[in-house]
Amino acid sequence: MILTVITQNTTREPLTTTKTFKAQAVASLLGTSGDTVRRDVDEAGIQVQRQDSSIKTRLFSIENIFELARYRAQKNSKRKVKKSVTLTVYAPKGGVGKTTVTANLASLFALMGLNTLVADLDFQSNLTLSFGYDSELSPEEAKDANIPLDQCIEYHIGHLFPNWPTGQIPLDSVIKKPYGACGPHLVPSDVSLDRLDTLLTYEALEGRNAETAINKLLKDGRGGKLPGIDLSQYDIIMFDAPPAKNRVTRSALLASDFVLAPISLEKFSTKAVSYLASVLTEMNDQYGRNPELLIMGNFFDQNRPRVLQQLSTIRSAYEDCWLNASIRRSEDFPKTLSSDEYELPLCLSKPSSIGAADLRVVAEALIKRMGVFE
C-alpha cells in the first residue's frame, strides 16, 4: 500500500528521482536540441550521472532537468520575469482533470525557469499524490519500508498561518520539493486540512474577515513580515482548490489574480461556468475584487459534434475569458491516481505525447495571458 514498488529495489534514493532521461528527452522537455543540452549542462557545471555501460551516456535525473531549466532561464536575458502572479485552478464540478492540469502546469512553469509554488487546498490530497506523496503514509510505516521520512506529510497550508492552533511552522519544513530545489515546490495536504475551514469560520464569527486570510498570508509572506515564511522567491503561486465553495476556496480566489477553470468538453459544463461567473460576481459585490476568469477546454475531441457544439456555445458566451488553447482527449493521461505506483506528470513522463504537447501550449498561453514575462 505504500510507495514501495521502486523504493524497495533502490533504497538509496526517494522514489521521485528514479526515472532518468537521456539528453534527447531533456531537449524535448526544454524545447531545444540535444547538443545545446549537453553544452549547457557542462557550462552550468551540473553533475549528471553517466551510464555504467561502455558508452557513457548522460542519464539526467529529474532534478538535473529542472536545474538546467533554471540555468537556461537565467542565461536568457530576453525573458525576464515582470511580475509575480497568483493563480487558482478551480472548477465548481469535479472530474474535469483539474488536479492533473495543475500538476502538469506547475511542472511546465518550473521548466520555463519560473520559481513555482503550488499549494494543495483539498484535504483529499490528490495533487499531493500526483507529486508522489501519499498523505496516508505514517512515519512508522515509512521507517519499516525504508522510505525516507521526508516522503511523509506532516504539515499543510494551515500551518503557515500565524494563528494556527498548534503554532506556525517555517515554510521550509512545510513544503516538499518533489523534483529538487529548482522544480515546483509543493505545499502538500492531508486529511487534517479540513480544520482550516473551521478555523476560518471561527475567524469570521469573531468579526474578522476570514476570507481575506490567504491574501494576507501571501502579502505578509512576500513582504517579509512573517519570520520563516519567505514567499518573495516565487514567480508563480498556484492553488489547487477543491470543488466545494468553502471558505478556503473563496479565500484562495480572493487572493488570486487569475482563476483557471478547466471545463470538460465531453460533458455539458456551461452551467458550471455560469455558476462560477456568478460566484465571482458575488465576490466582487462583497469585496470589490475578483480574480480574472480564464476558461480552458479539456477532453477536446474534434470528431464529436457535441463537443464542438459545446465548445462553440462557451466560446460565444465567454469569448474574452476563453484561453485560446485546449487539451485533447487522449489515452496518454493516466486514468486514476494510484498510491501503489507513481507516475510523473504527463508533461515529464511522456514529453513527446499529444497530451504533453497540448499542455505546453496551454502553459505558454497562460503565461502570456497573465503577463508574467516582460
Next chain:
Amino acid sequence: MAKNHPTEQDFLKMVTAQTKPNDVASTGLSAPAKPTMKLNRPPSGPKISTEELYNQELEREQAKDNATSPARADIFLNELPSVGEVRKVSLNLIDDSPYQPRLRYDPIKLDTLGLSLQTAGQVEPITVRIIGDRFELLGGHRRCRAARSIGWNEIDAYVKECDDFQAEKIALLQNEGREDLSEYERGKVYKRALERGFAKTQTELASMFGCSQPTVSNCMKLLSLPDEIKSFLEATPSLFGTALAKVLFDLLKDYPNELPLLVEGIQRVANGAETTNFRTWFMMKISSRNRGSKKKETSVVTGKSGKTLFTAKVDNGKVQISLGEGIRVDEQTVAKWVIAALRERADQADIE
C-alpha cells in the same frame, strides 16, 4: 510528434476555426445551438488589486484596534460586574435580547457554527443577564441557536449585571461588527444608536463602531429608500446593499416617475437576478418601452389606392392628425369630421 496526429499548430488552427461561432457553418457542421439557458457573465469593470484589498483589511483591523472608546462591546462587557465565574446555563432558560437588531439568521452559517461547536467545543462563553428566573442574552445569539440545533442542553455563559440601557448598547455594539449582518441591518443599528443618544453624529458613530464615516452614511442611506423598495429589505435584509442603493437613488433622481419599474427590478433581484446589471436592465426596459410605444401609437389610414391619407399620432395626452400628401380635403374639413366622430362617442368619454 506522435504519429497520425496533427501538429500543435494544426490543432490550434483547427480549434480556432471550428469553434468561432460564425465559421461553424463553413466547416459543414451544424450551427451552434443557441444557449437555452441564460449564462451569467463574470464581473467586468474596475476592481481593486490584491494589494488594495490587503491594505483595506489592514486599515479595518487597525481601526478596530484604535477604537479605544470604552463603549466597545467587549470592553464594555468586561467592565460589567460579574455574577460569579463562567457557568453552565440551561438553553431552555435563555431568551433572545429584545434589542437584537438581526432580522434573519443564515441557516447554512448556523449549521457550520454548529459543526464547529461539535468538533472544537465552545471556545467563547456567551454573555447573559438575569431577568426574573430566566436569562436574557447579551451576546451569543447565534451560538445559542447553533447549540440548540446540535442538541445541546446547556451552554457556557458569563452572567453579568446589567440594566436595560446598557443591554441595548451592548446588543447594538456586539452585533454591528458581525460579518453576516447586512448593510441594511447595520443601517438600522446606527439609526437606533443615534436615536437612543449613544452617539450624536455620524463621525461619533463611526468611532464607536470602529468603521468609517462613509460606511455609516451609506448604510443609513438604505433606510431612506422608498417604502415600496424598503419592504423587500425588511423581508430579506441581505437582498442588496449600498452598491445597488446608490444605483437606485441615481435612477430615482433621473426618472422620478419610474418607481414602479424600479420595484419590478427589485422583484427580479428577489427572484435571483443579478444586482450588478440592474442599471442595464432598467435602461433597456425604458428604451424598449419608448420604441414600442412609438410603433403602436402611430396609426395610418390608407385609401383604396393604398396611399396614406391620414396618420394619427398619440403623444402625452395629445392626438395629432397629419394629412397625407395630395389628398382632396383640407384641414378644416378633416377637423369637422373628427369633431363629428368625437361627438358621436361623447357619452362613452363622459366623466363618471
